[in-house]
Amino acid sequence: MLVLGGGYAGILTAQEAVRTGARVALVERNLLGGVCLNAGCISSKAMIRTSRLYAEMRDAARYGARRPADIQVDFAAVMERVGRVHARASRRRSAHELAAAGIDVFFGDAHFAGPDSVELSGETLRFKKALIAAGARPLIPAIPGLAEAGYLTNETVFELTEAPRSLVVIGGGPLGCELGQAFCRLGSQVSIVQDEPLFLGQEERDAAQILSESLSRDGIGIHLNTETIRVRVEDGRKLIDLRSDDYESTVEADRILVAAGRAPNVQGLNLEAAGVEYNAVAGIRVNDYLRTSNRRIYAAGDVCLEHKFAHIEGASAHIVVQNALFCGHERLSALTIPWCTYTDPEIAHVGLYVKEARERGIPVKTITVPMHEVDRAIVDGEEEGFVKIHVKEGTDRILGATVVARHAGEMISDISLAISAGIGVMELAEVSHPYPTQANALKLAAVNFSRTHQPRWRDWCARKWLDRD
């Protein structure tokens, strides 16, 4: 198997393939580890962790603690830690580790020379099966003046050694909200511009509104339903002109962070020579088995999937290896994929949203437990948020769930497991959770459901038994 792209999808596929005994070559044009390791998940979460610490320091009085008199953010130290964390995470994905596992690693720009070969640095590599895991790059909107003014993206923002005094984030999706909040908590004056009515466009409405409130409490300038119409530079100052319906305004910033989505890396691969169909916006076209229009070639990760998450890449790797090398029939649609936005509070989701269920004609009931009902959330002073479990009406089948909580990313896995394993809400209500934990919110929701859905005959029998004599 030839793997084009050394990001998570490519590395995980190569590692799983070589473990089965296949001969595997991996080609990477830049850095192993891809976006998630080098310009995404690891770096951003390291930064978020320190930013939360500063936020808690400022909020100390709420916990009965004395607020430090002088809270100074040492941004250089923050980014130095980001670098150290990145270095530790990189070790497992180094060229040395991959070679030691039996993977032939090449660095350079490869492109297809035909349906079963690629060219790399003048050499032709033939393959029986190939995986395109070329990833995606930041999508830069065509805003007049933006290029001239200069901007950061996830690929450059972690190179900063000095916190910008002021930062405008263009894009209110997960990346924009995560980094916007982190920079704000690390001392930057931040504004986030989102061209939709709520942040996190596809997310549950209450979740997005809670996030909006939280960002506002942090002091972030919120601009929803707002377009960035132009960027100007005057006397060295970056001026970002905004429009919201009939209202125009200008925000000044030292730096601009573009977090407006990602574009698949389909250029430069000569996909046409391989007969691989693709689209500049949606990426490489794959079927549910992750196979492209060329039966020898598969694709995985950000280059072809709508949901660009590292953990999907892991699951994709298994699908590709089984289907490509062993005539398997593993389907992407069979996976239960959770996701999480790591703001504070975090917002995590798995399965169907209510709207999706109703569009499919599935009657749905949502069991809602606000986090202010959860003892540990009260203890921790982390009451913003909720657990919402969506259940198919008339059954106890879990269709999906949204969790908004400090640790939503950890909590969602319970529901993800339940959906994958076909565990219904009634059974979930029987599962013991340690007390007090915030994950108890899931049990509370399940118990609330079970109390209102006991079969009537059971209640009748219980009353008859207790009323005997």
Added chain:
Amino acid sequence: MSDDELLDRFQFEAFRYFLDNANPATGLIADTNRPGSPCSIAVVGFALSCYPVGVERRWITRPEATALTLTALRYFRNTVETHHGFFYHFLDMQTGGRVWQSELSLIDSALLLAGVFAAQAYFEDEPEICEIADALYRRMDWQWACHGGPTVAQGWKPECGFLHYGWEGYSEASLLYVLAMASPTFPLRDENYAAWTSTYQWENLYGYDFLYAGPLFIHQFAHVWIDFRGLRDDFMREKGSDYFENSRRATYVQREYAIRNPREFKGYAENFWGLTACDGPGTHTHSIETGGRRMYGYAARGVPFGPDDGTISPAAAFGSLPFAPEIALPAIRCKCEDFRVPGGLNPTFDWVSEGCFGLDQGLIVLMIENYRSGLLWNLMRKSPWLAVGLQRAGFTGGWLV
């Protein structure tokens, strides 16, 4: 003081708002009783609905009510600017011109229209009132208001076209859709109503199964004019409930939230509840001792996810009187020091709204009346348009049979 005497006092004081804050030359009614307040067309709709109550309660005479009604209707037909039959949200009290660069408001035009229909039903022997009512209704182009999409937009401005924010989830637009479905000239279709209700969320919260919406006014406004008892559309048939029962449960959810009081505000209790659209202390952050809490001005506060800055609307309990009198009356009694109901109360920060809002006063008059006599509900049953609209939206049962 008996419940009846209590309600009499509050209802009369609220009714007085519409006499004290009107421009008799135009029939326009001020949004609030603060100096310089513009007219809100929704408040005019409430006023038109309150005049029949005033006649029945003998606070004004029928000729006086007829004159007030005709003045307003003539003004809207002849003078107030329209676009595709809809009106701007806020108008100058003297000239009727658009103010505050306000939006052409679909929902507020619907609230005005509801009042127009109430007047048409009550003054059925006044041909000019009936004729103007029909004319105003026929002008409203609900199909244009969908802006090419499946649901009605929230508003439009000449400066920028249709506003980008939409309605997601259950809202006060239920009244709008019913009226729009029955339009003899520009009716909405089945798929428009279905598209809107597809965003509904049926939730179990604090032990209550209900169609969720955070602010309480959403569960109240349409009920001012529509008796939803026993009426079910597809959604409510699926859930085995109706919108009246839903509002009852929503009221109990509000009370449960106040009892829990997760944000530890002063005053919240079993008889002090009601997070809804109301006035507030404004957007200034308090000292560190209060945790830097954010305060809001006029905002749609909601349960259980906020925004909640400790401000309760005293009018909210009145709005739920027909659904849950057993908890609304005790809450109303807690407010009886002064029978004039302010736009908001915040005991945590010792704040009381300086003004009264016309929407609140209208809600008080009309929901007390519905509780006592069902007057508005009975009147609106006579409106041919309401029955048609409900049937086209798929409602059956209740008084429609």
